[in-house]
Amino acid sequence: MLTLAATETQRARPGPWTLGVTALALVLALPVLVVLGFLLVPAGEVWDHLAATVLQDYVVNSLWLMLGVTVGTLIGGVGTAWLISMCRFPGRGLFEWALLLPMAMPAYIIAYTYTGLLDFAGPVQSALRGWFGWGFGDYWFPEVRSLPGAVVMLSLVLYPYVYLLARAAFLGQSLCVLDVSRTLGNGPWRTFFTVALPLARPAIVAGLSLALMETLADYGTVQYFGVATFTTGIFRTWYGLGNTAAAAQLAALLLGFVFLLILLERLSRRQARYHQTSQRHQAIRRHPLTGWRGLAALGFCLLPLTFGFLVPAGQLAAWALEVAGATLDEAFWRLVGHSLGLAATAAVLALLLALILGYGQRLQPTRAVRTAVRVAGLGYAVPGTVIAVGVIIPFGWLDNRVDAWMRATFDLSTGLLLSGTLAALLFAYLVRFLAVALQTVESGLGKIRPAMDESARALGLSPGAVLGRVHLPMLRGSLFTALLLVFVDVLKELPATLILRPFNFNTLAVRVYELAADERLADAAPAALAIVLAGLAPVILLSRSITRSRHAQPN
Amino acid sequence: MPVARHHLIAAGLLALTALPLPLLAAEVNLYSARSEELIKPLLDRFSQETGIKVNLVTGKEDALLQRLQSEGLNSPADLLITTDVGRLHRAKEAGVTQAVTSARLESAIPPAYRDPTGHWFGLTLRARPIMYVAGKVKPEELSTYEDLAAPKWRGRICIRSSDNVYNQSLVASLIAADGAEATEAWAKGLVANLARPPKGGDRDQILAAAAGQCDLAIANTYYLAGMLNAPEANQREAAARMKVFWPNQEGRGVHVNVSGAALTQGAKNKAEAIQLLEYLSGDQAQTWYAETNGEYPIRPGVPISATLAAWGEFKADGINLTRLGELNGEAVRLMDRAGWK
Numbered sequence: 001m002l003t004l005a006a007t008e009t010q011r012a013r014p015g016p017w018t019l020g021v022t023a024l025a026l027v028l029a030l031p032v033l034v035v036l037g038f039l040l041v042p043a044g045e046v047w048d049h050l051a052a053t054v055l056q057d058y059v060v061n062s063l064w065l066m067l068g069v070t071v072g073t074l075i076g077g078v079g080t081a082w083l084i085s086m087c088r089f090p091g092r093g094l095f096e097w098a099l100l101l102p103m104a105m106p107a108y109i110i111a112y113t114y115t116g117l118l119d120f121a122g123p124v125q126s127a128l129r130g131w132f133g134w135g136f137g138d139y140w141f142p143e144v145r146s147l148p149g150a151v152v153m154l155s156l157v158l159y160p161y162v163y164l165l166a167r168a169a170f171l172g173q174s175l176c177v178l179d180v181s182r183t184l185g186n187g188p189w190r191t192f193f194t195v196a197l198p199l200a201r202p203a204i205v206a207g208l209s210l211a212l213m214e215t216l217a218d219y220g221t222v223q224y225f226g227v228a229t230f231t232t233g234i235f236r237t238w239y240g241l242g243n244t245a246a247a248a249q250l251a252a253l254l255l256g257f258v259f260l261l262i263l264l265e266r267l268s269r270r271q272a273r274y275h276q277t278s279q280r281h282q283a284i285r286r287h288p289l290t291g292w293r294g295l296a297a298l299g300f301c302l303l304p305l306t307f308g309f310l311v312p313a314g315q316l317a318a319w320a321l322e323v324a325g326a327t328l329d330e331a332f333w334r335l336v337g338h339s340l341g342l343a344a345t346a347a348v349l350a351l352l353l354a355l356i357l358g359y360g361q362r363l364q365p366t367r368a369v370r371t372a373v374r375v376a377g378l379g380y381a382v383p384g385t386v387i388a389v390g391v392i393i394p395f396g397w398l399d400n401r402v403d404a405w406m407r408a409t410f411d412l413s414t415g416l417l418l419s420g421t422l423a424a425l426l427f428a429y430l431v432r433f434l435a436v437a438l439q440t441v442e443s444g445l446g447k448i449r450p451a452m453d454e455s456a457r458a459l460g461l462s463p464g465a466v467l468g469r470v471h472l473p474m475l476r477g478s479l480f481t482a483l484l485l486v487f488v489d490v491l492k493e494l495p496a497t498l499i500l501r502p503f504n505f506n507t508l509a510v511r512v513y514e515l516a517a518d519e520r521l522a523d524a525a526p527a528a529l530a531i532v533l534a535g536l537a538p539v540i541l542l543s544r545s546i547t548r549s550r551h552a553q554p555n
Numbered sequence: 556m557p558v559a560r561h562h563l564i565a566a567g568l569l570a571l572t573a574l575p576l577p578l579l580a581a582e583v584n585l586y587s588a589r590s591e592e593l594i595k596p597l598l599d600r601f602s603q604e605t606g607i608k609v610n611l612v613t614g615k616e617d618a619l620l621q622r623l624q625s626e627g628l629n630s631p632a633d634l635l636i637t638t639d640v641g642r643l644h645r646a647k648e649a650g651v652t653q654a655v656t657s658a659r660l661e662s663a664i665p666p667a668y669r670d671p672t673g674h675w676f677g678l679t680l681r682a683r684p685i686m687y688v689a690g691k692v693k694p695e696e697l698s699t700y701e702d703l704a705a706p707k708w709r710g711r712i713c714i715r716s717s718d719n720v721y722n723q724s725l726v727a728s729l730i731a732a733d734g735a736e737a738t739e740a741w742a743k744g745l746v747a748n749l750a751r752p753p754k755g756g757d758r759d760q761i762l763a764a765a766a767g768q769c770d771l772a773i774a775n776t777y778y779l780a781g782m783l784n785a786p787e788a789n790q791r792e793a794a795a796r797m798k799v800f801w802p803n804q805e806g807r808g809v810h811v812n813v814s815g816a817a818l819t820q821g822a823k824n825k826a827e828a829i830q831l832l833e834y835l836s837g838d839q840a841q842t843w844y845a846e847t848n849g850e851y852p853i854r855p856g857v858p859i860s861a862t863l864a865a866w867g868e869f870k871a872d873g874i875n876l877t878r879l880g881e882l883n884g885e886a887v888r889l890m891d892r893a894g895w896k
Contacts, residue, residue: 053891115755121766121793136767145754226716226754226896236718239617240887242645322786389621396625403629416629419622420612499618503584503610503631506591514590514613519758519778522786 017463018369021360024353025372031390031431032255032378038248046237046246058233058250062257064147065154065222065229066212072155073211076304077162078204082192085170088286089297097543099301102308103160104535106492108220109512109528111153112521113312115224118144145225153225154215156308161214162207164485164542165443168477169203170196172447188287202446205265206439212261213381213435216254219495230254231383251386258381262374313532319525336530339491339507342422343534346429347487353430354437354482358445359467362453373438380435384428384495391428391500395419420502428496433489437482444478445471480545484538491535508534582608583827586623587636588616589814593848594636601834607827616642623651628821633828636678638814639720641727643675644880652817657829663836664853667875668813677813677876678835679844680851682869683725684809685800686772686779688764697800700729700810703771704744712745713760713769716753717890720883721775721812726890727882728810731874735889742893753896758782758790765793772797780849780862801869808870812879813853 083089084096102110118124118141125141128134143149173196181191197204219231230250238247289297357373379387399416406414418424448471456466472479494509501510508527515524587594591613598609612619616637623630623646635652637643646652647670654673661669668677685697696707703712715722729738750769757774761782764772782794801809816835822828834840841852845859852859 049888049891053888115759119755119759119762120768121759121762121789123789126766126789223718224755226752228896232718236887239720240718240723241884243884244621319787385615385618388618392622392625396622396627400627400629413629416626416631419626420631495618498614499622501612503612505612510613511591514592517756518590518592518781519756520781520785 015364015463017360018364018366021357021364021369022372025357025369025376028353028376028431028434029372029378030394031387031428032375032382034390034393035248035251035382035386036255038245039252041245041248043243043246043249046241046243047249050233050237050246050250054228054233054236057228058230061147061222061227062216062229062254065151065215065227066257068148068151069154069158069211069215070208072151073159073162073208074204076155076159077164077207077211078166078197078200080159080301080304081163081166081170082196083297083301085167086188086192086196086287087289087297089289089294091298091301092286095301095305097540098305098309099163100160100539100543101305101536102157103164103488104532104539105157105309105312106220106494106509106512106528106531107154107157107214107218108224108494108516109316109531110157110308110312111150111221111224112516112524113315114144114149114153116521117311117315118142147225147227150221150225150227153221154211154218156304158211158214159304159308161210161485162204164481165203165207165440166200168481169200169443173199203443206443209261209265210380210436210439213258216257216381217383219383219385230257234383234386248386248389251382255378255382258378313529316525316529316532319522320529322522323526332526332530335506335508335511335527336534338505339509339531340534342425342429342497342507343487343490346426346433346490347483349426350430350434350437350486351441351479351483353434354441355467355479357434358438358441359463359471361442362445362450363463377435377438379431380433382432384432384493384497385499387428387432388496388499391424391431391496392419395424420500422502422505425497425500425502428500429486429490429493432493432496433486436485436489440478440482440485441475444475448474477545477548481542484542487538488535491531580608581606581824581827582610583824583831584610584631584633585612585636585831586619586632586634587611587613588619588638588642589613589636593844596847597835597840597843598831600839601831604834605830607830609831620646620649620651623819624649630819630821631823632819633822633824634816634831635819636814636816638681639724640675640677640813640815640876641720641724641880641883643670643815643817644877644883646817647674651820653820653822655818655829655832657833659833660829660836663833667873668815668853670877671875675815675817676832676836677815677853679814679841679848679853680871681721681812681814682776682801682809682851682871683721683773683812684776684869685802686761686764686774686797687800688767688770688796689798691770694798694800697771697802699803699806700725701733701741702802703748703773704741706748708748708771710748710750711770712748712773713750713763713771714745714753714773715756715760717887717895719756721757722773722890722895723883723886724812724879725773725810726886727879728872728874730882730886730889731878732807732872735885739889739893742890742895746893746895761797762790762793765796776851776863776866777849780860783862799866801867803872804870807874808872811851811871813876814850 080095080099084092084099116122128139177195177199178191181195186194217231219235222229223232230253234247234250237243237250357376361369361373395418399419402417403414406412452470453466456470461469492509494513497507498510498513508531511527512524512531591611595611598611601607602609616639619635620642623632623635635646652674656673660676664676669675687697717723726738726742729741733741751763757778760772760774761779763769776799779794779797779799782790785791803809816832818825818828836853838857841857844850845852845857845863849860849863851863
């Protein structure tokens with residue numbers, strides 16, 4: 001209660017952190033605000049038409065998709081995280097990092113490969129027909145391109161977010177708590193459900209909300225599968241009906257979903273605090289699983305790895321071999337360079353911003369600051385194309401204003417200063433992916449007790465020094481995680497890159513899109529595989545750093 | 556770990572220095588909805604012949620159009636290239652294009668495939684005929700697009716989603732020919748005749764038909780041409796089972812769309828841009844499109860590939876394509892009401 005009293009007194013005076021953080025958050029929220037601004041533009045009777053025909057489909061399908069992905073990623077992510085953290089079974093060391101691999105796989109690419117494999121005309125069904133002499137309609141086979149199919153595809157590539165954060169949380173849990181539970185006579189299952197799971201809840205929810213926001217923003221998979229959701233509706237309204245205002249309003253409605261999601265989460269853990277009371281971390285005594293239990297654990301971990309990574313990567317590799325040689329030229333390596341460079345730059349910038357926002361919020365947890373930070377993180381749930389439009393419009397406006405003013409005042413044309421530059425593209429990345437870094441940094445900061453800050457301040461450190469000398473060393477694992485998550489996300493990003501990039505500048509994702517949009521999957525395979533391979537290194541580094549972060553904890 | 560981070564930062568800075576530098580030589584800037592693969596080789600040839608450098612951004616047409624609108628007169632783009640007439644029309648409506656007068660363009664491109672006021676020019680033709688599985692359907696059974704709603708095709712047709720602009724412009728052409736009411740009834744009949752809910756792209760429809768899921772597939776011809784020459788054996792085999800039927804030959808002709816280009820309102824390299832337009836409408840470029848991507852030349856008489864020649868000649872719908880652009884929104888609403896996913 002003492003800690004609460006201390007923060008109450010701080011709330012009274014808005015310091016430079018409050019102003020800085022609010023301003024920064026506002027700039028980052030600009031594209032989202034532009035989209036929301038369209039709510040004021042009358043869209044005419046298009047809404048009557050939408051409401052009478054397709055709107056219900058958009059809402060219902062989006063909700064089912066979210067529900068399905070919630071179930072899929074929770075089972076896959078939390079289950080594997082617990083097994084890996086707390087048990088010993090064959091292959092555990094391998095799975096520890098390999099379970100993250102599906103993260104390197106863009107959702108639309110996994111959708112393409114599974115369609116190629118499992119569709120009616122694909123090798124699996126063709127072989128079945130060949131063996132049994134079946135024809136069309138003689139047998140039942142699950143339809144890949146359907147709502148359940150989309151749920152499976154998205155769950156397969158998104159469960160690592162939950163796994164990653166849940167595992168970090170399980171590893172970070174003070175063993176004393178778990179030991180107390182066991183001494184009180186709880187079995188391993190009971191301990192898991194009544195102690196470990198509730199304690200890890202903020203981390204799991206953070207991972208889940210990332211997965212759900214990614215799900216809401218997905219366009220490639222649902223469009224290819226013919227599932228009408230909010231995103232496909234936005235584009236249909238924009239492209240087909242040519243109504244930008246109504247499309248932006250649909251996007252605003254989508255944001256409503258996200259707000260609701262965030263609100264529910266905040267409400268549900270209103271009073272709870274999750275700081276660790278004891279910093280005593282011994283090496284975990286992993287519970288050995290032998291016999292069929294060991295095999296079951298092995299199978300449980302093998303499942304998501306196989307279908308989320310091995311099968312699609314194998315299919316990509318097979319396709320890539322068919323067209324190898326022709327593609328691995330100098331231009332290809334330039335694409336690799338562009339993709340890596342952009343991803344690295346965006347990751348570093350996102351981390352810096354997330355630190356400033358996250359720490360600012362900790363210093364001055366006023367309503368204004370918290371709201372600003374939440375709004376700045378909203379971009380993650382917005383389809384990349386919508387973000388890009390939210391960047392294009394204000395940047396174009398600003399550029400043209402500056403140009404007009406310069407012309408009028410100095411008779412000098414400055415042209416477009418921001419539009420069509422890499423700076424605009426990087427800004428869009430930050431808007432889109434800041435949430436990833438922010439969630440990670442926030443959950444890291446959440447585990448550091450406020451008493452630490454107070455002691456450090458009492459010893460005469462400035463707020464900045466507290467961050468630099470106290471928090472940063474403790475946060476190393478979280479920071480590294482944030483960096484690599486953004487890196488991998490930017491590597492996979494397509495729509496904003498497509499719209500905002502400068503002349504003569506391509507990336508791997510653009511290359512994959514252009515060929516895949518032309519339904520030339522084999523030709524697209526080498527670039528797709530390159531994205532996956534480039535994502536592998538960070539993913540493996542990530543896993544190692546998490547394991548090590550436990551050993552680096554102070555005793 | 557600090558070492559790794561340094562490398563990442565260095566890589567990022569390197570990427571930033573890769574910004575295109577302003578060049579002194581003549582150049583022309585393109586916003587292209589055509590993918591790099593299907594335009595860069597021609598642009599390179601153009602540069603070789605004329606010494607004019609071409610800078611390229613590819614992307615989706617609506618997004619490029621939005622970018623053009625927001626950038627206004629200061630936009631660096633000189634030309635906007637799209638793969639569908641609806642967007643050319645929309646660009647003109649949005650006021651981001653300007654009229655071009657060029658005797659060469661006017662003689663190379665038939666009037667139906669260019670804007671009457673010179674705001675946009677078609678560059679290639681994209682026909683959307685009916686494809687049928689050889690042996691399962693006799694060509695005598697087929698006649699018109701309108702006939703696809705007849706009960707005899709129940710459960711036998713594959714076509715992609717109505718999200719797709721090629722379907723939108725096909726339906727727009729039906730509205731223009733038969734009126735909105737008749738077309739809505741037609742769309743309902745077509746939806747009832749589908750073998751499966753619409754999914755995937757044009758190639759998917761052809762693959763599904765060849766594998767036995769349906770007997771007819773509606774697709775643009777260049778997808779079939781691409782499949783016949785694809786690296787994957789299953790695509791080549793599937794395509795070989797399909798035949799092309801040109802519908803409505805007794806009447807208005809088969810539905811065609813164009814890929815085309817428009818000069819932007821604020822074009823700073825106007826002369827070079829028009830030169831490029833003329834080059835793209837010339838015989839060399841027209842033949843290249845027919846050979847490389849199986850699209851039809853914008854005017855008859857240009858040599859075409861053996862693949863295209865084998866499908867025979869056809870009569871194309873002569874409607875001025877501007878009309879299809881105007882009807883696009885109505886087509887989408889109609890398809891929504893008909894339950895065409």
